[in-house]
Amino acid sequence: MSDAVRTAKRTRGFGRSLAEIAAALLVVMLAKGALAEPFYVPSGSMEPTLLIGDALLASKYPYGYSAASLPVNVALPATGRVFGALPKRGDVVVFRWPGDTAQVWVKRVVGLPGDHVQMREGRLWINGQPVGLRADGTGQAEDNDGHSRPAARYIETLPGGRTHPLFKLRQYGFLDNTPDVTVPAGHLFVMGDNRDDSADSRVPVANGGVGLLPVENLVGRVDAIVGSWDLGVRTRPVWTWLSGLRIGRSFTAVH
Secondary structure (H helix, E strand, O other): OOHHHHHHHHHHHHHHHHHHHHHHHHHHHHHHHHOEEEEEOOOOOOOOOOOOOEEEEEEOHHHOEOHHHOOOOOOOOOOOOEOOOOOOOOOEEEEEOOOOOOOEEEEEEEEOOOOEEEEEOOEEEEOOEEOEEEEEEEEEEEOOOOOEEEEEEEEEEOOOOOEEEEEEOOOOOOOOOOOOEEOOOOEEEEEOOEOOOOOOOOOOHHHOOOOOEEHHHEEEEEEEEEEEEOHHHHHOOHHHHHHHEOHHHOOEEOO
16 A cells, blocks of 8 residues: 555544544534533522532523523624523523623522512512512521521522522621512513522622523523532642532432
8 A cells, every 4th residue: 555545544534533523512512502501600699509619500492592592602683582481480590691791690580571579678579469488497608718607598489389498698688678670571580599699680780780681691491400519628638629529419400
């Protein structure tokens, strides 16, 4: 076999390998864009439901698709959603922050288009009625440095019957009393479960919050925690870091 033939075969083989790698990458990107995508929780705004260090899996198909669904941040004209559907009250959603769409945030949907949403003395009111709220003992709210502080724990019941836990860090929080807001068409009212440590729809985008979230910015619905690592172990010796794995939270559903 001549050297030229060997070179041609090597070139074809290299080309096939590149094509296979490109095809595999394309399949991964399509799956991330159309089915589900992993995300990481960097803050305690959704405690106790989600902890700092949780790795989430967000399903993209429940709400349809928009530019926000792409696995990379791409500035495209607003075109609405294909196969679009509104979330249900109580859904935990991942979305692109209106202040900088390169940032992906996670909150809980509490208000749908047309709803009146207000906080009165630390209690959520929807359409002129207080939502169900009952005390559920105490918990520990963690910060980014791995420190924790006690928090009052409650169970909230939204219209429709869906329940979830929440934390209150103080009796009189800065966002415990807010104006009555009517959620406009094409928008959602979202809140963190850690009610005194969440810049959400109670806070305008200009002040670092979410404001009223455009449906266009939805990425997907959080369905499961696929893994979790306690970031507090970063201050300990490296050989102890594996102890930070929260095995019990792996592959658990998010409600």
